[in-house]
Amino acid sequence: xxxxxxxxxxxxxxCETCGWNFAEGAIVTIDGxxxxxxxxxxxxxxGDSYSETEVYKRILAHLGHELEIV
Numbered sequence: 001x002x003x004x005x006x007x008x009x010x011x012x013x014x015c016e017t018c019g020w021n022f023a024e025g026a027i028v029t030i031d032g033x034x035x036x037x038x039x040x041x042x043x044x045x046x047g048d049s050y051s052e053t054e055v056y057k058r059i060l061a062h063l064g065h066e067l068e069i070v
Contacts, residue, residue: 004059005029013042023049028059035062 009025025040025048036058041048050058057067 002030002063003032006055006059009038009040011040011042011047013044013047015044018044021047023047024052025050026055028055028062030059030062035059 005028007027007029009027011023011025013021015021021042021044023040023042025038026036027034027038028036036055038050038055038058039048040050053069060067
């Protein structure tokens with residue numbers, strides 16, 4: 001069985017024009033090796049944020065599984 005460690009990351013940005021913005025991400029380690037890096041970047045436009053669902057989907061895909069949410 002694999003040991004999976006998820007380190008949740010956050011980023012925030014406070015723009016004078018657009019206001020406050022927040023983004024989430026994670027670094028996933030599987031059996032001691034970094035397997036997935038999803039770095040958040042809060043921005044007014046085109047920032048990078050990853051939901052918990054997206055992180056779990058990427059973990060399952062990395063392990064060879066496909067997740068379909070209905």
